[in-house]
Amino acid sequence: MxxxxxxxxxxxxxxxxxxxxxxxxxxxxxxxxxxxxxxxxxxxxxxxxxxxxxxxxxxxTGFHEEPIEFEEQTRLDPETLMKAIQTRRTIRVFKDQEVPKEVVKQIIEAGRLAPTGGNSQDTFYVVLGSKQAELEGLAVKLFQKITQMAKPILRFLKGMNIEEHFFFKKAPLVIVIMGSKVNASLAAENMAFMAEAHGLGVLYSGFFTMCVNQNRKIREIMRLKRGEKAVTTLVMGYPGVKYHRTVRREAAKVRTL
Ligand SMILES: Cc1cc2nc3c(=O)[nH]c(=O)nc-3n(C[C@H](O)[C@H](O)[C@H](O)COP(=O)(O)O)c2cc1C
The missing domain is CATH 3.30.70.20 (Alpha-Beta Plaits)
Incomplete structure (x- = not known):
């Protein structure tokens, strides 16, 4: 048990x-x-x-909440859901506008309710809050060092400008999702959907996630224990850009047996 x-x-x-x-x-x-x-x-x-x-x-027994009774399961209408999936874009420009606390709470709630393997519920969340700028500063320094070394090998780094807002793009809300890979990823996507339902834009920051798992000082500030792993980072805020059409994607690679 x-x-x-x-x-x-x-x-x-x-x-x-x-x-x-x-x-x-x-x-x-x-x-x-x-x-x-x-x-x-x-x-x-x-x-x-x-x-x-x-x-x-x-x-x-032993949980902090009571079950909620419902008559029937709520299902999203497939067309609306598909439209939301098609038209969402990674956002890298944010308005200077705070995200209300109630919205932040609901985003985390959407993560909490995601399924976990064996019902382990091992995902946890670090909201960067007052430490966001300091952590971004440390990550920028680290990344400038790493990319300088890797530039001759990794072509995609050549045009990249690692400036002071490289990671969070002046977004007002950053949450690092911690735990095991699949569970934390499922929580993150639930959270991204909830954020988008509230009109927010979302950027998954793989780069900042790397920094969390690499840098001792960043881990210290985030009060992470040894072995605690960042799986992904959601950078969120009200979008400062608008997209007019969908993007082209590769065809699905499907193997039907
Ligand atoms: C796991 C993951 C990590 C990502 N990390 C970054 C990142 O560090 N910086 C960035 O600008 N975009 C990042 N992205 C965004 C991708 O570049 C983006 O999803 C892709 O280009 C497709 O664009 P779209 O999301 O608008 O469809 C990441 C996306 C995912 C799923």
């Missing part, structure tokens, strides 16, 4: 329908004498048993 959590079955409410047992990914629930019985050994505390129970007879 995941630490600090327990699965409690309310025997009065349980009707022994077995839906929880059927849906349990770890096979940790069985029905005995018409009631659900939990063996918490393999349980990953994913909450499916609590979510699926038609009688609300299951409770997972």
């Amino acid at each position: 995941a630490k600090n959590h327990d699965v409690i079955i309310d025997k009065e409410k349980c009707i022994g329908c077995g839906l929880c047992a059927k849906d349990c990914v770890s096979g940790a629930i069985r029905v005995e004498e018409g009631k659900a019985v939990v063996n918490t050994m393999g349980c990953i505390a994913c909450g499916h048993c609590e979510a699926i129970c038609p009688k609300n007879a299951v409770t997972i």
Whole structure:
């Protein structure tokens, strides 16, 4: 069982329908004498048993929030979703306009609710806030050094001007997403969608992410422990540019077996 959590079955409410047992990914629930019985050994505390129970007879303890009841699943309309995907662009020019705290909270909430392998929930977020300029300064110095050395080898670096706003482009909000690769990437894309739904523009900064994983001083300021890995960085703010059409992309490489 995941630490600090327990699965409690309310025997009065349980009707022994077995839906929880059927849906349990770890096979940790069985029905005995018409009631659900939990063996918490393999349980990953994913909450499916609590979510699926038609009688609300299951409770997972130790979380800071209560489940929200819903009648039916909310689905995005595919055409609107496709349009949002087609027309979004990486933004590298931002308006001088703060992002409201409530919006920042909702962006992080969208990350928190992304799925994680084994329900590990190992993703965490560092909002650069008051340290943003100092961290960018350190990253610029580091990058100037690295690129100077690599310029003769890496052609794409030749035209790059590593100036003082190279990483964050004067954006008001930068969040580094920490954890394991797939989980943190899924959280980041949820966050990017939420940011864009709020009218923000987003830049994934692979360059700053590299700096976080390379530079001791940057890690110190971000209060990172040994082994804690930055997976990606979202640079966000209200866009200072407008795009009029989609971009051309390579055809999808699909192998159908
Ligand atoms: C993982 C990842 C890292 C990226 N890192 C940077 C970066 O450090 N600097 C930058 O200007 N753009 C960065 N980008 C943006 C890409 O260059 C951009 O997505 C690509 O050119 C396609 O443009 P579009 O996003 O507008 O469709 C990154 C994108 C991704 C997905």
